Amino acid sequence: MMSDSGSGVDPSPIQNVSAQYTKIQRQYQQILDRWTPHVLYRWLSTAGLLVVFLLRIVLSQGWYIVCYAHAIYLLNLLLAFLQPKFDPSLNDDLMADEIEEGGEVTSPLPSQRDDEFRPFVRRLPEWQFWLSSTRATIIALLCTTSEVFDVPVYWPILVVYFFTLFALTMRRQIQHMIKYKYVPFDIGRKARYGGAK
Known part of the structure; x- marks a missing residue:
C-alpha cells in the first residue's frame, strides 16, 4: 500500500507520536514566548491559580500535606x-584560601565607591521563578483531585512549622543581605545614560 508522500512508505506510529509531541512542544513554547513581556499579567494569573488552590484546600478541608x-x-x-x-559568602572562603596561598584577591561585588558597577544577578531569574511557581501550583491543584x-x-502543626521555617529562613536571608550589602530589587528611579536626571 502506497501513501501520498513521495517516498512510498507510511510513517511509523512512533514517528507520528514524535511529530505530534514536537508540534505540541512548539505550540507550548510559543504560548510562553507570548507571555514573556507581560510580567504583571503573568503574576496575576499565578496569584489567581493560587487563590483557587487555597479555596480548594479550605472548602474541602483536606489535602493539607x-x-x-x-x-x-x-x-x-x-x-x-x-x-x-x-554567593559572596563563598567568595569570602575563597579569598581566605587565596590569602593563605599568597594569591591575588578579587571581589565579585564592589567594595568601594570607585569600583565598577555590577548589577544584581539572581540565582533564579524572575521568568524561571514565575514558570516554576505556576507549574507547581497547577500540579498541586491536580493533586487535590485524587484521594x-x-x-x-493535624494541620495547625504544619501551619506553625511553616511560619517558623519562613521566619528563620527570611531572617537569615536578610542578615546575609545586610552583611554583604546587596538589595535584590530595583528601588528608586532609573536614570538613562546621557539624559537629564
Whole structure:
C-alpha cells in the first residue's frame, strides 16, 4: 500500500507520536514566548491559580500535606530568587584560601565607591521563578483531585512549622543581605545614560 508522500512508505506510529509531541512542544513554547513581556499579567494569573488552590484546600478541608509541600517549594523558589547567583559568602572562603596561598584577591561585588558597577544577578531569574511557581501550583491543584494525596494530618502543626521555617529562613536571608550589602530589587528611579536626571 502506497501513501501520498513521495517516498512510498507510511510513517511509523512512533514517528507520528514524535511529530505530534514536537508540534505540541512548539505550540507550548510559543504560548510562553507570548507571555514573556507581560510580567504583571503573568503574576496575576499565578496569584489567581493560587487563590483557587487555597479555596480548594479550605472548602474541602483536606489535602493539607499537598498544601504544605507546595508552600515549602514556593519558599525555596523565593529564597533562590532573593539570592545572588554568585554567593559572596563563598567568595569570602575563597579569598581566605587565596590569602593563605599568597594569591591575588578579587571581589565579585564592589567594595568601594570607585569600583565598577555590577548589577544584581539572581540565582533564579524572575521568568524561571514565575514558570516554576505556576507549574507547581497547577500540579498541586491536580493533586487535590485524587484521594491518594489526602493524608490525614493535624494541620495547625504544619501551619506553625511553616511560619517558623519562613521566619528563620527570611531572617537569615536578610542578615546575609545586610552583611554583604546587596538589595535584590530595583528601588528608586532609573536614570538613562546621557539624559537629564
